[in-house]
Amino acid sequence: MNIAAVVSLGAMGLAFGAALAIAAKKLAVETDPREGKVLEALPGANCGGCGYPGCAAYAAAVVSGAAGVDRCPAGGDAARIRIAEIMGVSTDSAGRTRRIAFVKCLGDREACPERFSYDGIQDCRAANLVGGGHKSCRYGCLGLGTCVAACLFDAMHMSDSGLPVVDREKCVACGKCVEACPRGLIELLDEDIAVYVACSSKDKGADVRKICKVGCIGCGICAKNCPASAIAVTDFLARIDQEKCTRCGICAEKCPMKCIVLDADQVRVGQADSNGVAVSADVQ
Amino acid sequence: MVAKLMVIFFSAILINNFVLTRFLGICPFLGVSQQIETAIGMGLAVIFVLTLASAMTWVVQHLILVPLGLGFLQTVAFILVIAALVQLVEMVIQKVSPTLYRALGVYLPLITTNCAVLGAAVLNIREGYTLVESTVHGAAAGVGFTMAIVLFAGIRERLAYSPVPVSFKGFPIALVTAGLLSIAFLGFAGFNLGKLFGM
Numbered sequence: 001m002n003i004a005a006v007v008s009l010g011a012m013g014l015a016f017g018a019a020l021a022i023a024a025k026k027l028a029v030e031t032d033p034r035e036g037k038v039l040e041a042l043p044g045a046n047c048g049g050c051g052y053p054g055c056a057a058y059a060a061a062v063v064s065g066a067a068g069v070d071r072c073p074a075g076g077d078a079a080r081i082r083i084a085e086i087m088g089v090s091t092d093s094a095g096r097t098r099r100i101a102f103v104k105c106l107g108d109r110e111a112c113p114e115r116f117s118y119d120g121i122q123d124c125r126a127a128n129l130v131g132g133g134h135k136s137c138r139y140g141c142l143g144l145g146t147c148v149a150a151c152l153f154d155a156m157h158m159s160d161s162g163l164p165v166v167d168r169e170k171c172v173a174c175g176k177c178v179e180a181c182p183r184g185l186i187e188l189l190d191e192d193i194a195v196y197v198a199c200s201s202k203d204k205g206a207d208v209r210k211i212c213k214v215g216c217i218g219c220g221i222c223a224k225n226c227p228a229s230a231i232a233v234t235d236f237l238a239r240i241d242q243e244k245c246t247r248c249g250i251c252a253e254k255c256p257m258k259c260i261v262l263d264a265d266q267v268r269v270g271q272a273d274s275n276g277v278a279v280s281a282d283v284q
Numbered sequence: 285m286v287a288k289l290m291v292i293f294f295s296a297i298l299i300n301n302f303v304l305t306r307f308l309g310i311c312p313f314l315g316v317s318q319q320i321e322t323a324i325g326m327g328l329a330v331i332f333v334l335t336l337a338s339a340m341t342w343v344v345q346h347l348i349l350v351p352l353g354l355g356f357l358q359t360v361a362f363i364l365v366i367a368a369l370v371q372l373v374e375m376v377i378q379k380v381s382p383t384l385y386r387a388l389g390v391y392l393p394l395i396t397t398n399c400a401v402l403g404a405a406v407l408n409i410r411e412g413y414t415l416v417e418s419t420v421h422g423a424a425a426g427v428g429f430t431m432a433i434v435l436f437a438g439i440r441e442r443l444a445y446s447p448v449p450v451s452f453k454g455f456p457i458a459l460v461t462a463g464l465l466s467i468a469f470l471g472f473a474g475f476n477l478g479k480l481f482g483m
Contacts, residue, residue, distance in 0.1 A: 004352045004353075004354060005352075005354050005357055008348055008349075008352055008354060008357075008361075009357060009360065009361060009364070012344070012348070012361065012364055012365075013364060016364065016365070016367075016368035017368075019368070019372075020368060020371050020372065020375075023371075023372055023375055024375060027375040027376060027378075027379045029378050029379055029382075121447070
């Protein structure tokens with residue numbers, strides 16, 4: 001009786017084991033050892049900034065050749081060079097211009113008051129659906145911090161006045177906040193730009209003046225004064241072509257609504273730009 | 285014959301639903317029901333394992349254990365069969381859909397010890413089903429499990445966006461919901477399926 005039990009169970013185990021061994025051979029999933037190494041070189045935050053669902057998916061794409069080695073914004077130059085080493089491909093070792101997130105709205109609670117008191121789900125995407133949002137400006141920041149919650153790198157915080165502030169050191173330009181903002185107010189731009197238009201309103205100037213103290217009214221003064229013709233006004237909103245911008249800072253100075261934000265460190269004061277246009281020295 | 289199979293099939297889905305009436309297989313029911321897509325994947329894996337396991341355990345019981353007088357080995361032998369099948373399913377899923385493989389995570393190998401699978405195998409023997417009846421019963425148990433977990437995942441997807449009181453967030457509200465779903469299925473208890481299929 002006992003021997004029968006041992007033999008029958010043993011035989012069954014042996015039969016199943018053999019069947020599984022054959023199946024394992026047939027169904028083996030081949031994994032490239034480089035995949036694990038690439039994954040280790042990545043930050044592991046699974047932010048999706050590369051366009052793949054998480055670091056593992058990007059590592060698989062790199063190894064299969066579907067993606068380049070330079071797609072990880074969070075890892076920056078270090079990750080790019082490390083991955084290129086693992087994959088045995090060449091990449092320039094020079095650093096690339098970092099990009100960071102810029103918020104294209106200055107309308108905090110004071111500058112752009114609320115039309116009504118919103119008491120619903122504390123999420124901009126939900127608030128945006130209620131009567132067109134509680135902000136007076138239908139293009140402006142709703143200030144509920146959905147972008148802040150989306151940031152995986154602790155690089156965004158809400159200011160006391162209700163506007164998100166980007167931590168320039170921590171931002172890795174993964175683009176999570178860009179996706180999260182229901183009003184599309186966040187844009188990834190080169191870190192070293194001198195000026196950008198911090199408004200997204202396409203309303204007419206008179207309407208903007210009524211509801212916001214710092215909104216672009218589409219007056220075109222910046223465009224007229226730009227020595228490099230880098231600014232164009234479309235839909236009552238000024239847009240700066242960063243390729244053409246010579247970093248003179250005149251637009252920020254001339255803007256009547258003060259909605260062109262100037263990074264003083266990046267302005268080339270008193271220099272002649274590449275086109276030979278004299279740059280004003282009195283911006284600061 | 286067909287009528288009896290129909291009765292077995294539908295009663296295992298509705299009247300004696302493995303999850304909601306017999307309370308078997310609760311672990312994956314709660315663990316993999318956050319998303320409808322993963323729930324469907326889990327359901328299909330369970331249907332596959334349950335159907336094959338029901339057939340194979342019947343064969344093992346009636347061709348090996350009973351003739352050798354080894355009825356006491358039933359549980360061990362059944363688990364052996366189920367474990368082998370789950371291994372096979374795991375390999376297939378890893379090969380066919382790595383995404384689903386990752387989403388199912390630890391719950392996939394845990395089908396091995398899923399009491400719904402073992403429960404179906406033991407019930408088949410206890411009810412004295414034939415090989416065909418066992419297979420149909422196993423498949424129906426899997427379909428019932430899939431239906432329950434997909435329904436539940438649908439509710440949980442909505443719950444995720446509902447203003448649930450803080451103390452009820454997550455599993456507490458999920459358990460309450462599962463209870464309500466189970467009560468709803470009690471409504472099928474009075475059905476006379478035999479009459480419906482002309483038995």
